[in-house]
Amino acid sequence: MTVDLSLVELVLASGAASLIGHARARRQVTRWRKNRSQVSDQVPILFLHGLRGGAQTMTQMVQAVKKSWHEHVLVIHVNHAGKLKITGEWNPADAHPLVQINFGNNQARTTLQMVWLKKVLIYLRTQHGVQNYDAVGHSAGCVTLVDFAETYNDDRKLPSLRRLVTIAGPFNGVLGMNESYNTNQLDEMGCPVVIYPANFWFPSYASLLENQAAFPTNVDVLNIYGDIGDGSHSDKYISTASARSLRYLLGDQPQSYHEIRFRGDDAEHSELHDNHEVMRLVRQFLATPIAEAPQPEVEQAVEN
Secondary structure, eight states: OOOOOOHHHHHHHHHHHHHHHHHHHHHHHHHHHHTTTOOBOOOOEEEEOOTTOOHHHHHHHHHHHHHHHOOOEEEEEEOTTOOEEEEEOOOTTOSSOEEEEEESSTTOOHHHHHHHHHHHHHHHHHHHOBOEEEEEEETHHHHHHHHHHHHHTTOTTSOEEEEEEEESOOTTOOBTTTBOTTOOOBOTTSOBSSOOOOOSSSOOHHHHHHTGGGSOTTOEEEEEEEEOSSSSOBSSSSBHHHHHTHHHHHTTOSSEEEEEEEESGGGSTTTGGGOHHHHHHHHHHHHSOGGGSOOTTEEEOOOO
């Protein structure tokens, strides 16, 4: 039975879990060295949910991609201790295997999610010879993916990020947590006027910005954000300023950067990942040559 840990228990347990995780990671790397002749051209697509999310968060999007591309789905459940449970199917004939990652502790801070994501990528490298991957994140999952890319860009034992889709990413603040409605905006350079400090769940925008040069330069980025149109300039939980601050955060590092705004009821934070137009756009971005992908600042209309 899975039991949710309190925040205090998480703080106390995460240190021990990290030590255990590092030991297991070292053993996995040893297996990688023995099996490093195994190399695959497959580029899996990883789907990562956010805080308080789970299997239900990305399921519709994963299934939509599966239906369009006829790829198989591998589900990796990471329990509270960082142990992987693998279900589903990995087909060596798939060009882009779909990998849905679910965290048993869905309230863990992003630094702990990064430890678990590393274990997943080591598994994909050692077991399937994966060299590159694409990733789709929602909410906190976006921050985890960006922070991970900055932290492990130079680690040649891990697969490299190729394309990144961020949906409703709280890169600089969460409404009701450390930001209030209509209190922040971007300056003419795209930098947030107010930069919020780190909290238990998220790193500070300043620390992510400080590591900007470490973000890989060969990555194509699609940033999708929502505005429910009620005057709050937000998707109800994430301000448009916070979501759009990714552009300044990454600077000129990405190979390409595209930003799409969705408006209306279906642009609400927890609705975006199930929005059919969002799903279509994500599939298009991941499958189409980048020159033909949607251009920056294109507004996507949403029918209510």
